[in-house]
Amino acid sequence: AQSVAQPEDQVNVAEGNPLTVKCTYxxxxxxxxxxxxxxxNRGLQFLLKYITGDNLVKGSYGFEAEFNKSQTSFHxxxxxxxxxxxxxxxxxxxxxxxxKLIFGQGTTLQVKP
Amino acid sequence: DTxxxxxxxxxxxxxxxxxxxxxxxNLGHDTMYWYKQDSKKFLKIMFSYNNKELIINETVPxxxxxxxPDKAHLNLHINSLELGDSAVYFCASSPGKHYxxxxxxxxxxxxxx
Numbered sequence: 001a002q003s004v005a006q007p008e009d010q011v012n013v014a015e016g017n018p019l020t021v022k023c024t025y026x027x028x029x030x031x032x033x034x035x036x037x038x039x040x041n042r043g044l045q046f047l048l049k050y051i052t053g054d055n056l057v058k059g060s061y062g063f064e065a066e067f068n069k070s071q072t073s074f075h076x077x078x079x080x081x082x083x084x085x086x087x088x089x090x091x092x093x094x095x096x097x098x099x100k101l102i103f104g105q106g107t108t109l110q111v112k113p
Numbered sequence: 114d115t116x117x118x119x120x121x122x123x124x125x126x127x128x129x130x131x132x133x134x135x136x137x138x139n140l141g142h143d144t145m146y147w148y149k150q151d152s153k154k155f156l157k158i159m160f161s162y163n164n165k166e167l168i169i170n171e172t173v174p175x176x177x178x179x180x181x182p183d184k185a186h187l188n189l190h191i192n193s194l195e196l197g198d199s200a201v202y203f204c205a206s207s208p209g210k211h212y213x214x215x216x217x218x219x220x221x222x223x224x225x226x
Contacts, residue, residue, distance in 0.1 A: 034214075043117070043203055043217035044156075088154060098169050099144065099210035103156040 002027045002093045004074075006104035013081045013111050021076040021107045023091030032094035033074045034101065035065055039087045047089075050074060061085070081111045116140050117218035119204050125224045126194055134189045134221045136204030144168075145187040146205040146215065147179060156203070162187055163210045194225045 004025045013019045025031055032051055036044040048059025055067045065076045076089060091104040117138045126132055138145065146169070147159040161169035162181040176192045191198060204218040 036217075038154075041220075043219045044205075044215075045217070046214045049214065090156065096211070098161070099163075099207070100146070100158045100161060100169050101215060102158075106154045106156070 002095050002102050004033075004091045004093045004102065004104040006089075006091055006107045008107050009105070010108045010110060013109070015083050015111050015113050016080050019078050019081040019085070019109065019111070021089050021091075021109060023074045023076065023104055025072050025074060025091075025093050027093060029096060031067075031074075032096065033065075033067065034092040034094065035059065035063070035074075035076050036090045036092060036103075037061075037087050038090065038106075044090065047076070081109075083111050083113055085109060086111045117204055117206055117216050119202075119218040119221050121221060122219065123222050123224075125226065127226055128194055128196060130194050131190070131192045132194060132223070133191070134202055134204075134223070136187045136189070136218055138185055138204075138206040138216070138218075140206055140208075140216060142206040142208050142216075143184060144207045144210045145181065145184075146207075147187065147189050148203040148205060148217075150201040150203060150220070152200070160187075160189075161210065168210060191223075194223075196225050199223055199225045 035047040050067045092101040146161045160179040201220045205215040207215045
């Protein structure tokens with residue numbers, strides 16, 4: 001069965017510092033991995049995806065994610081955090097049979113001025 | 114020109130009542146989804162329709178019944194509401210069931226008293 005895990009409930013970062021939000025995955029075939037962001041009282045917004053190809057994936061709002069097959073990880077990164085990046089971040093894997101997204105538990109990112 | 118819209122945004126009702134949540138997408142997508150986000154922010158898929166055909170039906174009480182009158186609409190009807198049904202319900206759509214990115218609506222916050 002496909003699954004993803006986000007080991008941190010919350011990540012705190014100072015504005016201007018680099019940020020990392022961690023995600024590990026478990027899949028039976030090729031991984032189709034995603035990051036979504038949820039701002040307060042809003043729906044989820046797509047940030048980026050890894051399907052195949054380069055291990056470093058670039059997405060919206062300056063975010064990127066690194067796919068690491070040996071460590072089964074797909075960590076979300078940004079070189080310089082903004083206060084406006086504060087939100088709830090979800091890692092997800094797509095079940096290739098049904099197309100459904102299976103989400104991690106979510107990580108709250110707090111960026112302090 | 115909202116891509117995925119849901120009504121109502123908030124729904125407060127008594128236990129035992131029957132209620133419906135509506136979802137519409139104007140993106141021309143073939144596939145639509147219902148997700149439930151609980152009080153701990155955990156997101157789980159409930160149903161998915163592809164071209165008006167039910168393709169995903171997770172382990173959800175049969176008090177929940179989705180209906181897709183056409184490709185652009187996916188409604189969720191809930192009978193005999195229980196306290197545990199309180200959650201935020203998100204509708205989403207994608208061009209096809211194997212397409213990578215899903216577009217989410219703003220959510221409907223259901224509170225059962």
